[in-house]
Amino acid sequence: MNISILNFNKFDHEFFMREALKEAERAGKRGDRPIGAVIVHNGDIISLSSSKYRTMDSNVAHAENTAIFNCASYLKKYGRECTIYTTVEPCIMCLTTIVMAKIKNIVFALEDKYMNMSPFINSNPYIVERIDNYIGKVLEVESIELYRKYAPHDLDIMTKIYN
Numbered sequence: 001m002n003i004s005i006l007n008f009n010k011f012d013h014e015f016f017m018r019e020a021l022k023e024a025e026r027a028g029k030r031g032d033r034p035i036g037a038v039i040v041h042n043g044d045i046i047s048l049s050s051s052k053y054r055t056m057d058s059n060v061a062h063a064e065n066t067a068i069f070n071c072a073s074y075l076k077k078y079g080r081e082c083t084i085y086t087t088v089e090p091c092i093m094c095l096t097t098i099v100m101a102k103i104k105n106i107v108f109a110l111e112d113k114y115m116n117m118s119p120f121i122n123s124n125p126y127i128v129e130r131i132d133n134y135i136g137k138v139l140e141v142e143s144i145e146l147y148r149k150y151a152p153h154d155l156d157i158m159t160k161i162y163n
């Protein structure tokens with residue numbers, strides 16, 4: 001697993017993360033958590049979605065999950081060549097869904113210190129072998145701003161280190 005951005009173009013990351021941030025803003029405006037996700041293949045956005053926690057009244061309607069289900073059959077064929085951009089580090093459920101969907105590249109903005117995924121990822125060879133790139137802090141400040149605007153309490157939890 002590579003945690004550098006050497007294999008990627010920084011400006012591509014920011015371009016696609018801005019699209020994910022637009023989705024996050026839409027979610028915040030309608031009362032959902034301000035989290036967006038886009039899935040990219042060969043430079044094209046093939047899916048975009050956002051947290052639908054409130055809209056779908058579901059604890060599992062996270063941005064990454066709903067983005068994956070939007071293009072599920074496409075991912076069966078091309079998942080390995082895709083990158084998912086998400087405005088918050090994937091939670092335990094979404095990370096494993098991303099792995100099962102064969103997506104090998106994950107780029108996120110805001111690190112989730114509450115969920116603290118790195119020890120979980122690094123302790124599990126099945127997951128480590130299936131992620132090529134795991135890149136954080138891309139437009140993190142912009143993601144934090146959306147949290148300040150729409151979900152300040154959640155931001156306090158996610159940016160606090162509990163251990």
Ligand SMILES: [Zn+2]
Pocket residue numbers: 062063064090091092093094095
């Ligand atoms: Zn999630």
